[in-house]
Amino acid sequence: MVTDAERAAADLARARLERLAQPFLEREGVSWGRMFSTDGLGIRGKIFAVVPHDGGLMVKVPEARADELVADGAVERMVMRGRELREWVVMPDAASDAEWSALLAEAHAYVDSITP
Secondary structure, three states, rough: OOOOHHHHHHHHHHHHHHHHHHHOOOOOEEEEEEEEEEEEEOOOOOEEEEEEEEEEEEEEOOHHHHHHHHHOOOOOOEEEEOOOEEEEEEEEOOOHHHHHHHHHHHHHHHHHHHOO
């Protein structure tokens, strides 16, 4: 169950994502979409970034890159129903806008490359 503090963190993170999303929304094929009961950024219908229900920025990157980011301590693996997701990682709210933007760019490039 999501606490009030987690809900407040998620609200702030969603507002931050909306602000940082503007340059991506100017790109062809990028739009808002739904995933995990929340809005996220997608390209040609495939989501590449979303804010989890407890805050942070969750993105899809190649598994090897996810491994690197986790090893560096920059992100944590997304865990759903007790299972780590191979390509989904969560960057904390404490990360800078520049770090969030860089991760958004990586996620966009990856999902763009694998989405017909």
